[in-house]
Amino acid sequence: MAKIQTKYVCQSCGYVSPRWVGKCPNCSEWNTFVEEAPSPLRVSKKPAGAASRIEPIPMERLETIDAPRIKTNIDEFDRVLGGGLVPGSLILLGGDPGIGKSTLMMQMALEMKGLVVLYITGEESVQQIKLRAERLQAKETKSILLLAETNLDLILDVIERGIPDLIIVDSIQTMYRPGLESAPGSVSQVRESTALLLRFAKTENIPVFVIGHVTKEGMIAGPRVIEHMVDTVLQFEGEAHYAYRILRALKNRYGSTNEIGIFEMHDTGLREVKNPSEAFLSERRYGTSGSTVVSSIEGSRPILIEVQALVTPTSYGVPQRNTTGFDYRRLSLLLAVLEKRVGLHLGSYDVFVNIAGGVKIDEPAIDLGIAVSIASSLRDVSVDSSSVAVGEIGLGGEIRTVGQIEKRVQEAAKLGFKRIVVPHNNLKSLRPHDGIQIVGVYSINEAMEELLG
Ligand code: TYD
Ligand code: MG
DSSP: OOOOOOEEEETTTOOEESSOOSBOTTTOOBSOEEEEOOOTTTOOOOOTTGGGTOOOOOGGGOOOOOOOOBOOSOHHHHHHHTSSBOTTOEEEEEEOTTSSHHHHHHHHHHHSTTSOEEEEESSSOHHHHHHHHHHTTOOOOTTEEEEEOOBHHHHHHHHHHSOOSEEEEEOGGGOBOTTSOSOTTSHHHHHHHHHHHHHHHHHHTOOEEEEEEOOSSOSSOOGGGGTTTSSEEEEEEOOTTSSEEEEEEEEETTSOSOOEEEEEEETTEEEEOSOHHHHHHTTOOTTOTTEEEEEEEETTEEEEEEEEEEEEEOOSSSOOEEEESSOHHHHHHHHHHIIIIIOOOOTTEEEEEEEGGGOOOOOGGGHHHHHHHHHHHHHTOOOOTTEEEOOEEOTTSBEEOOSOHHHHHHHHHHTTOSEEEEEGGGGGGOOOOTTOEEEEESBHHHHHHHHHO
């Protein structure tokens, strides 16, 4: 008889080793390996004669099924999903604890009037879920079924007695299969539970949501280990101290991964932000130095947003560089360009950069806005408040072309800005706009002249 081999699995990244090791060769974490007995699901015997019954199908013979989408009735959500939920899809909703995942799911369940939604909770009691629904001022709740259970085998028994239209599992890290020896939340439990839900979603053709917490310490399996199994990976993000929440699709087998949904957390739940530029600029203070408005493209939408910089002399030790919502390494690069090409000596200054509203932007088109804000704060001269800055900065201090310039200009004009500074090379693809002056610049020095005077 073949000897069943135990294996050791890194609880941080899922790396499998035949022996116990102290440091993971894959993710370099220490003491993350846990012994896991082989799962009984894997030791399957091939049924005799089964091979003769399966056959490949000529692709030509298959009909295209245009699956009707199930609307969540939350526009921002449907957009991110690519137009609604696809029946039979397994969707992972990831995010930091406390960001609002359970709230989003409950709000969606409440909006899907007429559909039977089964909400499986492994974290909160049914009473707590009910309290949340009350806080969301729910009226129609009779088609929402609650189940507080973590044993997936029992859960599936319950589900098979009456198949709902949609299932929400909150959260995947609390679910377990009794056949496996490892604890709930371990890599093998999370993986096997997901595999089971995946099979269920496909055979019953209903959408299943699984919530996954992002864990920083890495001792409990994060949603990463199941990203490859699910159809769609959504991420809910935002800064804890701000109300704005952004929903992104990191992977979507049924739609684009470009779209984002913007929400604002209120005391009665999440509200859709239909006009993001207005919302993000609403707290802008005019006439202070270190603030520039940029036009960024998030998904297919242009968003105007304020980028702020604060430059102060370093009081002791090494100068600090600190960013919120912007890539730290990109800031270092911009500081180096400002030093070399503009002659700003920032070596004895602390530099803080903040994207207002708590959103994260990783688009190089906001480079120019950041550089101008830094120069503005250093010189204590405010940036022209009726202007918008757009452009990627190259290592030579040149302003490089950005995509979708027309949309950026339109948005700036729509919000009443009088002038927009853009890369010179973008001018040829732009038509003139009423009410807004378009200024093309070749270099960062030229842009500073335009915006800082
Ligand atoms: P929750 O959905 O429980 O987060 P997660 O499931 O991602 O862990 O919500 C977390 C926070 O949102 C919590 O601190 C309370 C706050 N909240 C509101 O501000 N307004 C509301 O209407 C609700 C339901 C929650
Ligand atoms: Mg929750």
